[in-house]
Amino acid sequence: MVVSVQESVYTTLKVQYVNLEQVQNQEQHKTQGLSSSSLVVRRGEPIKLSMFLNRPFRANRDELMLRVELDRLVNDIPIKLCKDSSPSRWTAYFQQASLGSCKISLYVVSPSNASVGKYQLQLLQTSSSGLSSFRLGQFVLLCNPWCPMDTVYMPDESQREEYVRNDIGMIYQGTAQNISVKPWGLDQYESGIVDICIMMLQLSNEHKQNWRSDYLKRSDPVYIGRVVSAMINSNDDCGVLLGNWSENYTGGVKPFDWTGSGDILKLWALSRFSPVKYGQCWVFAGVMCTVMRVLGIPTRVVTNFDSAHDTNGNLVIEEFYTETAKKLPCGKDSIWNFHVWVESWMKRADLGAGFDGWQVLDPTPQEKSGGVYRCGPAPVKAIRERMLGVPFDTPFIFAEVNADVCVCIVGQGQVLSYTTEQHRVGSLICTKSIGSAHPQDITTTYKFTTATPPRRSATTSSAQGLSVTLRLLKAPVMGENITFTVTITNTENIPKTVREYVNAQAKSYNRSPSETFWEAHNIILLAPLESKVLAHQISYNQYAQLGDGQLVNLATVVKDVASQQRVLASEEFNLTRPLIKIRIADEDSIMVQKKQTAMVTFTNPFPEPVSGVLTVVGAGLLEEKVISNVVFQTGESLETAVSFIPKISGVKMLHANLRLSNNPAVIQGFKTITVRSA
Structure with missing residues (x-):
């Protein structure tokens, strides 16, 4: 059947199909990879929709409006025939080049201060039979740090x-x-x-x-x-x-x-x-x-x-x-x-x-x-x-x-x-x-300061006649002995007898220490102006049961027996935990949808066998966590192969976590990976 041109002009305009152009829009709006049941876009940036009509749009006869709904808040927008945008109001316009075709491009622009939320889009049409509507779809609207008019704009x-x-x-x-x-x-x-x-x-x-x-x-x-x-x-x-x-x-x-x-x-x-x-x-x-x-x-x-x-x-x-x-x-x-x-x-x-x-x-x-x-x-x-x-x-x-x-x-x-x-x-x-x-x-x-205080390896305190320095000989490492010295100096030209008290307590990061787990007491004779260095050691067995993330509060009080003068020096420190190593043979070959293998390695530094659960995660790399039970003898190394297929390009991270069953230490390791497009 052949339809005349005049007859097609008066045919009621209908939307047959809408394409939200998700790939193009999310690339334009810098939202690639954000996964939602809706299109994800940013405010202040045009959103492109492709509408497939039953006949070409006629500007002089077809009356169309766009309705934007945020739940029960409704905003009806006239659709213009040429580009029209304002940073303070919703606008909509047809792409000029698409007019006269059954496939027409519609652009919707939110104000740069639009509310964040999930919006619905409807096309409203006025005809001789009344007002009709067609649901175009929904989108999630986010703030836009790329838009100079947005209050979260970041220029760099x-x-x-x-x-x-x-x-x-x-x-x-x-x-x-x-x-x-x-x-x-x-x-x-x-x-x-x-x-x-x-x-x-x-x-x-x-x-x-x-x-x-x-x-x-x-x-x-x-x-x-x-x-x-x-x-x-x-x-x-x-x-x-x-x-x-x-x-x-x-x-x-x-x-x-x-x-x-x-x-x-x-x-x-x-x-x-x-x-x-x-x-x-x-x-x-x-x-x-x-x-x-x-x-x-x-x-x-x-x-x-x-x-x-x-x-x-x-x-x-x-x-x-x-x-x-x-x-x-x-x-x-x-x-x-x-x-x-x-x-x-x-x-x-x-x-x-x-x-x-x-x-x-x-x-x-x-x-x-x-x-x-x-x-x-x-x-x-x-x-x-x-x-x-x-x-x-x-x-x-x-x-x-x-x-x-x-x-x-x-x-x-x-x-x-x-x-x-x-x-x-x-x-x-x-x-x-x-x-x-x-x-x-x-x-x-945050604060006026000429420079951040340098990392110190010692704490020194002084009082009349005495100076005391508490010094860790090296950064404490889990599995090794903690070694430190207390240096006591007589700053007066008379001999002194002093008492040294040293105390170590386990401490969570956010509260006062618990009971003492190690201590030492000594009596020291000091000649006039003499310094003495006292070496101390806390063995691994004495601190092995420190809980998750616990630190050590180490303090010494030195008392002049004659004058009763007391000097305190203290230090709170954490123990460096052993690391899990992750390596990939050819890091330059990592591409989207190409299978890769990472080797995850851990060496037991503890003086006893340990066992536990090794978990490897990687957003954008692994669909599911990789979990395995592991057992290590003293000094033993174990290597585990983990296969992954990157889903999206960019910098990603593999993260390994070893939770030991017979040791409170939490052992971790990570590797950042650059994934190239296919």
Whole structure:
């Protein structure tokens, strides 16, 4: 049957098929690899749709509108015949070259301050028979650090790649003197993660209390940051993680056993949003970094070494030791050997341009902010400038990096001596370097200091007539003896008899030490102006049962028998754990969809046989975890072959974790891999 031209003009226009051009759009919007049930795009950037019609579009007769829906918020947009965009409103236009064809290209442009969320698109048509609609599809809209008009705009491409698109994280733990690196899979490209992050916003108390207000405020990364900070912990809502610092992790996963955000977020969703057990500060921060990067807000994980928790706000932390050098669990204030939070990059329109840039957000539940366990965003610039009236939670974070420490020796119910340390708190603040696993020192962005104190190998204290130096002879390594010296100097021109007390206690990073596991007492005779060096050794068997991530608090008190003058020197340190090695024969040949093999090797450094479970993970490389049971004799090496097929190009990471059954050490290793396109 032949249809006349005139007849085809009056045929009702119908959409037969819509192509959301996912590959092209996600490449244009820098969202390649983000996996969702919807198209994933960024605000302020045109979204291309290809519509297949039953006849060519006629501009003078066909009346079309585009409806954009964010749940119950509806926005009807006239479709223009030529390019039309505005940074402050939704626009839509046809591609000129496609007009007159049955395949027509439609572009939709969101404002650069549109709300983050999942949108529905409908095409509305007015004809003689009334108003009809056709569902075009749905998309997830994220913030856009590539758009100069967006409040999260970051001008440097290398920073955007690191703080938005990179899914490899490094979390720094231990002490400022001996940093340990924990690889962390951010996993934002894992299946379902985008949808879980959007659902997190839907489940927030803010959304439940006033859905309309929540949607409208989601244009602001400051608001989003506060919502996510609260939702990462489960203290006030159905948040992701339940914190646990009790060292009893029955019914859940030990915080040190987590290797990335993906497993945690998926478990939370699978459990119908019941809290995942268990988290500590670096777990909270790692998961928050994932969520913020998914939502398009540049974010990095930050470690503050010697982080103060100043409960009374006087910027002084008090520590107490006995006369025999045992540290006491006194007072509500504390210093964590390290504390981990995140920084997110955004403009602060609520404060002014002087506070734009990195903002501290801390999802670890410590103090309430606005009645909810969350913290930030607090401008790093405000912390540095001591502008403590700037919201949000600037005084709390300022105290974490700036408090003084008063160290007291006590006995018979009184303070026998004390010293004040002004530079210990916030001694080093660092984050992952761009394109590297090495820590970047960012201490001077938080506080005025001429330079970060150099890594010391000794601690020296002095009082009238005496000087004492505590020195580790080398960085302590798990499986080896701990060797150190105490040097006592008589600084007066008279002989002295002194007593030396040395005490070692196991310590978790966030609390006072537990009971003494090693000690030594000596009497020393010193000639006028004489120095004596006392060598000490703690054997592996004496500290072998230190728990996951535990450190050692080592202290010495030297007392002048005649004058009763006392001098304290102390050092807190972690033990370097043995590493798992990962190697690939030909790293230059790693390509998408090409099978590769990695060799995972571990040598037992302990003086006894060990056994355990070896787990290898790799987002974008391995579909499933590779798990194997292993047994090592003393000094034995074992090599395991792990095959993988990369799914997407870019820098990826293989991460190996060995959990021993008869030894508390957690042993890890990682290797970053550059995957080339096929």
